[in-house]
Each structure stands twice: as C-alpha cells, then as structure tokens.
Amino acid sequence: MSASKIVVRRIPFAFDEQIDPVWHPVRPEWSHMVNGASLAMPYLEPFLIRTVTEALRQVKDPLLAADARAFIGQEGVHFQNHRRYNEILKRSYPELAGVEAEMEADYARFQARSLRWRLAYTAGFETMTMGITEWLIHQRALLFGDADRSVASLVLWHMVEETEHKTVAFDLYQHLFGGYWPRVWGTLFAAWHVARASRKGYRAMLKRDGRWTDWKSRRALWAMVGRFARHASPAILRSVSPSYHPSRVRDPDWVDRWFEAYQGLPEGRIPLLDTADPEIPARFST
Template sequence: MNAPTRQPPQSGEIIVRAIPFAFAENIDPAWHPDRREWSHMANGASLTMPYLEPFLIKTVREALKKASNPQLKQDVHGFIAQEGNHFQNHRRYNEILKRNYPELADVESEMAADYKRFQTKSLRWRLAYTAGFETMTMGITEWLIGDRRNLFNDADPSVSSLILWHMVEETEHKNVAYDLYQHLYGQYWPRAWGLVYASWHVARSSRKGYRRMLKRDRLWNRPASRLRLWAMVIRFLMKASPAMLRSLVPGYHPGKVTDPEWVARWTSAYAGLPEDAIPLLDTSDPEIPAQFA
C-alpha cells in the first residue's frame, strides 16, 4: 500500500513540516567541494540557529500573550512550530561540525551568553530584533534561491536541501514577526534599529564560526582563500542589501514583496511526497529543480 501524500497548501497557509533531515556521520564540512569558503559561511550561519531561533520563539511566545488578533495568533503558532523544526535540524548538523571543529563550542558559548543577556531587554527591543532578523532573511532567501545554480550545484544534497527548505519556510512566515511587532508597538525607529542590529549581530556570530573553521583548514591566512571569501561576502551584500534597504522605507510591509516562483514549485512538489519522505533536491542538475530525488 502506498503511503498517503500531503494536501497542497492553501494560499497564505503556514505549513508545519517536521522533516527529520539525516546527515552522514562522515559528511565533509566543505559540503560544496568547489566552494570551501562558501560552505563554511553557510556552516557559520547554521551554527547560530540553535541559539537564535529559540530566542525568536521565546520572544514571540511572550508577545503572543498580548496579541488580540485571532489570525495573527494562529500565524504565530505556525511561526513557532516552523522555527522549532529549523533549529532542531541545524543542531543535528552542527553536532557533526563540532566533531571536526571542536573550537566551535567556544562560539556557541558566546552566542548562548549573548541571547541570555538579550532576555533581560524589553519585549519591544526583543520583538524589534525578531522582526528585523526575519525581514533580513527575505534578502537571503532571494539570493540563495535566485543564485542556487552557483551555490548548490554538485553540493551535498542533504545540506543543500536543509538550507533551501529553511528558506522556503522563512518565506511562508515572512509577515508574522513584522505583523506582531506592528500590532503591539508599530514604532518605526525601534523596528529599523532592530533590523540593523539583528543583521549585524547574526552576521558577526556567523563570522566567528566560519573564521575558526577556515583557520583549522589553514585557509584563513591564504590570500587566494581570503579573496574567494570576500567575493562571496560581496556577492551576498549585493544580492541581499536591496531587500534589506527597501524594508527600511516607511510604509513597507513584507506581504508586498513577491516571493520567488521556485518557492511555490517547492511547496507543490513537497505536497506530492509520501508523508514519510525526506525532500532531498537533485543537486546534480545545474537548475536545482524544485523536485526531489
């Protein structure tokens, strides 16, 4: 008997996908063999997720108690569930990274201390940080999906699929933290500061991680490696900055931004999978089509 398949999502629906991504114990941390610097940039970002996303969840859960809009409350619950699945998958991958790079535990300790300190801030500050980070991810999503041929072709499918699934769900809940902040506070300048500060803070934490990995690989001080790294950072800034800047315009709302068409194709392909299937993309195809191997 064939396993049941999922129903296609409704427009605007936040789908909770408890996907148990699996990573080989001997996976190469340079999961894109031709782009070691890019691999470690993404690894550094992954390292932040088990600290960042629980902080976001705690913040919106506390803010939820003050919310009065029923639809917004429902969306917040979807946000919490999706973010919970994200950091759990990243944590499993990060544990493998730390076996290769035990010094990453120091980076984790610093992040844990940061987010513990942030918990002493006002709810408005924490929600502005949350809304700011979630806004910033829209630029990252546009970059990763739009440039997926360059970033993921011939890369490890488990890591590539984890990252792109994460971006699909960031698109699905892109309005939630922003709407919750607007619902409770609505002040422009704290939200703008939250975007700038959260973007800087997460980027700094990610850099601490990939710097240590490149040092362990004896690449950090090599000019050629540093040039490749800077090229990736510049590419990221060029691709993601426009989305971040437009979000600072008064009257901006994430719902006005058109989602990448690939996101809809991914969600449709996922809806057709058996319920117990893990959605691994075919990274051997340069197009990285929104269908699963």
Template sequence: MTAQTKTDHPESGGIVVRAIPFSFDEDINPVWHPLRPEWSHMANGASLTMPYLEPFLIKTVREALKNASNQQLKEDVHGFMAQEGNHFQNHRRYNEILKRHYPDLSDVEEEMAEDYRKFQKKSLRWRLAYSAGFETMTMGMTEWLIEERRDLFGKADPSVSSLILWHMVEETEHKNVAYDLYEDLYGSYWPRSWGLIRGSFHVAWSSRKGYIRMLKRDGLWNKLGSRLKVWQMVMRFLIKASPAMFRSLVPGYHPSKVQDPIWVSRWTTAYADLPENMIPLLNTTDPDIPAQFVQ
C-alpha cells in the first residue's frame, strides 16, 4: 500500500518523526479482529481518546518548554510533539469511520473534549504530572501489546494492527520526554505519582465509555460471555501494565532504565529500509507477526 509521504529523519534529539498517513478502507469492519470482537472495541475505545488526549499533551509540553533549562530536552520535546501530532491525526481518520457505524460515539467525544477543556484550566504542574504519568503507563501497555501481539493481532486487519503497533513503537522512542520535562521544572514526587494514577484512570475510563457504546450497539454488552471476555482482557492488561506503573513509583526511577522490547528496534530497522511511499503494514497472517512489512 502506498503512502503520500515518508519522513524518516530525527526531528531532534534522535527522535524519529514519521509522517505516515495510514489508509483505512471506508468499509472496514469495526470488529477488526474477527475472533475477538470485545478486544476490537476496547482498542477502538482507546483510539477514540487519542484526538483529545494527545493534543492536550502537546499543548502542555509546549507551554512547559518555555521554562525548560536543558537544550537537549528542548529538542526532544519538539520530537515528542511531532510524533504525538502524527498519532492523533491517524487515529482521528480511523475514528471518523467508526462514528459512521456508531453515531452516538460523538457524545463520548464531547464528554472527553469537555474534560480536557477543564484540565486545561489547571496549573501547569498538574497538567505536566498528568502527562508524565500517562506516558509512564504506556510503557506497560507497549510491553503487553508487543509481547502478546500474536494473540492480540494475529489474523486481524493489518491496517488497524499496524497503526496500533506503530504508535507503541514511537511511545517507546519518546518515553523519557514528559518525565524529564516534569523533573526539570518541578521534580516533586507526590504530584507526579498522583498524575500517574489520575492520567491512567481518566484515559481508561474514557476508553471504557466508548467501547461500551459499541458493544451495546452490537448486542454484546448484555451477554454474560461477552462481559466476561471484557473483564478477562482488563485483567490481562492490569497484570502486564501494573508492574510498569509500580516501578515508576520507586524513588530513583527513570524511564530510561526500562529495557525496550527487542521487537521495537526490529520495527525501526525495518522501517528505515522501507521503500519510499510505502505504508508500514505488518503481516498479521504470519503467526509471529514479525517486524517486517508487506510490500
């Protein structure tokens, strides 16, 4: 599949900004993993939050950037903002297709927009702690999604699967930035710890509102078997993500101390070798879902 542009260069500080316009079939099935409808909609709910969460993160770090003291950190912040901007634009493109199937998702979006309007009025320290906290939680999410990619994305739609895993690769690349910016400006332990809890819970709750709407529309939410699968997936996530969250609460913690999944480096290497104008679609029919792209 071809892309309009392919940008493969460090925006700053070694953070690579990839302007990838993922393409989604207008007739794509929102249950993009046919064997896992509940998981499909849980991921769809997370996607729904991105065009509200990530602009909030960008605005917050842009404001904090004015007071940053470290030149390298300033450059990294620019890379962070560029990557996050590309993320939410791709998710928004996919979300517009979702809303054609589930029009009442617009109500959930308005609730999220209102939440972030309120958050924007809070202090910069609060907003930056929320941002650093959420970015810390994504490290656990990345580990889970990549380590269990065979089960979570095997035989699923390659465009949605590739979007999610690309997003996780870049979350790994800029994992230090929001944390370092908070430490540079404030460095206070308890607000950052509260930000981790508040940011993680808020995004998870917002995602839940979205996937419940979709599961209800599909007639699944009131079925015991379907509800159990949702809770099973929640527990799988908590079991995998909680260690990442708890270790971030240990004094002396820093995201750079956490080893990145090997698959991430393999993805970045494969992308660097990708021909011009190609969207990095993964082969989800391969049982291992290797970090190489279908051309």
C-alpha cells in the first residue's frame, strides 16, 4: 500500500473557557469574521469527508487513495478543534445555534446531489482556501499580531494543512469525472456558499455586540471583507483556467518553516505561535 506524504497531526487545541470571542481586541470585526468561518467548519468539513470517502471507493491509483485517506484524517482533526472552540462561542452567542441549524440543513440537502457535484464543490472550496492561506500568512502581523495566540495558532495551523493537501480534491475530481464547466461552477458556488454561511455567523455576533448598526464598525467590517475578496479572488480566478492545477501554485515560504518547526516540537505540545512578536515567526512558544 502506498503511503501519503500528507501528515495527519492529531493536535488537541486547548481553549481557555473564558476566552474573549473578540480575540483580536483591535479588530473586533475581523475576530467575528473568523468566528463565523469557524462556525461553518463542523458542517462543511464532515460533508467534504463524506464526499471524499465515497469517491475513495472508486479510486484505482494507490497514491491518490493514500492522499485521500490523509485528507480525511486532516479534515477530521480540523473540524473537531473548531467545534471545541465554537462551543465556547455559543455560550456568549446562543443565537448561533440557529445559524448552525441552517448550515446543517444546507449540507443535508447537498448530500443528495450527485458525487460529481459534491466533488466539484469540494475541489472548489479547497481552491478558495489557497488564496485565503496566502493572505493570512503574508499579512499575519496585521491579522494576528497581539491577538489571542490559541485562536491565531488554530487558524494558521488549519491553513498550513489546507496547503499540504491542496491537490487532493482536485485530483479526485479529475480522476473520477473531469469536465471543465462543472469544476468552474463548483469553485464559484462553494466560494459563495461558504462566504454566505460565515456571514450569517458574524452578523449574529456583531448584532449581539451592538456593532452591526454602528457605522464605524460597519466601515471596518467592509474594509476587511474587501481585503478578503482581493486576496481570495486571484486564487479563484487562476483556478478557472482550463490548464490549472493546484500543484503549480507556489506555497508561502512560511508554510515550510511551520512544518520544520512542528517536526522539532516535543510530543503532546500544542503548536502555539508567538503573536506578540511582530513577525509571528514559524516557531512555537511555551
């Protein structure tokens, strides 16, 4: 049996039960944008896992099958950590349970779609994460500097691993189905759908905080949404090229440094980054 180079890191992130949901005190709107995305993960990622698991039964290539199993392992650890954090969020924002119910219903409906449709959605979402990863890493000082290190470390670890398995969903789709236009539709629809689901979450939190109707807060929110769109859009646009393959996209150097730092981490240690350091280097603090 072929072995994948993708590593399943079973990291049990620990969150302070009294953690402030505004985990970046200077950027509350950004805090809730990330919180809204986190809220989607325990519904989105099990859907991706079910889709890849079903596709795996038809895969003949042993290396692709090994990568798919590693993809499933990584995504499983991701959503479990996000769920742990989300449970703390919901203590301050009980209305988020309603947002979760809507997401659960969406993915239940999607589960009835064809495997081809679901794989196109999966490959599309994974494409969008590449642009987000580039943005988060290149602008990590702005986005995570002096923020709660457990949340910052959770998000950046998640995106590093998205980079590690960036080819899997795309290769599965191409291996089993192919077809240009369904892939393009999956990319555009997944980007829209996940952004919409995340927005429902952060809108609910900003409303409870009294920020949704505050013009200064709304201006800061739209500025951050604009930053997100500017940096995620290039990944989406380049992916609609007929010759696109995610392996041709160069990863940020910081990703490799994160992997190197993790290899030297004592067993059982959570990879917490030092957000007080202006550079937020890829090394882990105690």
